[in-house]
Amino acid sequence: MGRIQDLKDLVEDAIDHGATTVEEVHQRVAALPFDQLEKIAAIEGMVGKARDLHDETVGTVYDTIREVNARVGELADEALRRLGQGEEG
Secondary structure, three states: OHHHHHHHHHHHHHHHHHHHHHHHHHHHHHHHHHHHHOOOHHHHHHHHHHHHHHHHHHHHHHHHHHHHHHHHHHHHHHHHHHOOOOOOO
């Protein structure tokens, strides 16, 4: 029955790492237009504020995905323990 726990751990890990990878790509792609727009002196300050807001929002979204994934993993661990199929702990 440890295979169910192993599968749960694999899925949880894949979601966590996947979210981090997608977040990194998202930030790199989003940086391209911000980098160009910040070169325009007349709007540089506004663009910087928009970038900061964007980056904070993106970080919050992906942090939330990882947090929900961790909480679901904890619920799954508890359910598996109750079924006698999870790790002791």
